[in-house]
Amino acid sequence: MTDENASVDPRFERVAIIGLGLIGGSLGHAIKRGKLAAHVAGYARSAETRARALEIGFVDSAHETAADAVKNADLVVICTPVGALGPVAAEIEPHLKRGAILTDVGSVKMAVVRDIGPYVPEGVHFIPGHPIAGTEQSGPDSGFAELFDGRWCILTPGPGADRDAVAKLAAFWQACGSKVDYMEPKHHDLVLAIVSHLPHLIAYNIVGTADDLETVTESEVIKYSAGGFRDFTRLASSDPTMWRDICLNNKDAILEMLGRFSEDLSAMQRMIRWGDGEGLFNLFTRTRAVRRSIIEAGQDTAAPNFGRTPAQKK
């Protein structure tokens, strides 16, 4: 915990988690691990997911409607795909407790402010958030308490946000294992477009290209996939709904980064075509240095098995 939040109590009486998949489930586990709430109420659309969440034990009660789950909650965390945030916010609006903190974990932030903002009642503190931690898995069985340990959680409070509420939410995420940082939503979306969204889109594209070649390479793609290709297939197996929603809701920043990427790819194509060995060598030397600085900064947490329970390591 940083000094500035050291004196803030990270605990809540009642937390509501809306959406009980990888992130909602991991949050439930982290709350239980840190004893951060007296009661965790959960909402999922399917009876099967609700039953499973209760059975695993990362929620204390599972509700058939989001409206029911948020009643009396001091902290409400919406953990659904980004495209569902607006409808969920509209449903829960009349049931939110005055003084409660309302937040989310969505991978984009401008669209979250746009979609949830209109449904925040007077007296409720809306502070968008994004834990930069995840895996390619989804659903209630995929969550685990250690997911957020040592990873960043970015909060994007609006200009008029209540300082005490922001400090409380920051203390909560720190108690869940995260390091907390603050950004403007627009800046967040630009940064995440390059460090998270573009890598996933490249992975989806490479695996799609290989799949199109199946008549030629079907057996080879499977047989020799122990190397670089296998790393791409992990990212490319991430949840289709989640990534569709990210693309649709961070369109401008993603198109900007895809444009730059395409230009750089063309430059690389040119170097290969004209045998520019020096250009290629210089580029590869520069990118190798980026990897080294990530490791030196202690951020080498993107390795495929980072943060997973032994059962999840494949």
Ligand SMILES: NC(=O)c1ccc[n+]([C@@H]2O[C@H](COP(=O)([O-])OP(=O)(O)OC[C@H]3O[C@@H](n4cnc5c(N)ncnc54)[C@H](O)[C@@H]3O)[C@@H](O)[C@H]2O)c1
């Ligand atoms: N997976 C990651 O790596 C990761 C990391 C950080 C943030 N996020 C963000 O967290 C959120 C949840 O992602 P996840 O990985 O936990 O997904 P998930 O698929 O594991 O879980 C999503 C949950 O939301 C529910 N849901 C889906 N559509 C809904 C709807 N229309 N109304 C109500 N509930 C609905 C699902 O049933 C499920 O319970 C997303 O906004 C995503 O952008 C994901």
Ligand SMILES: O=C(O)C(=O)C[C@]1(C(=O)O)C=C[C@@H](O)C=C1
């Ligand atoms: O490690 C992974 O599998 C992830 O995709 C996690 C990852 C990322 O790109 O780093 C994906 C999306 C989120 O919004 C945050 C984290």
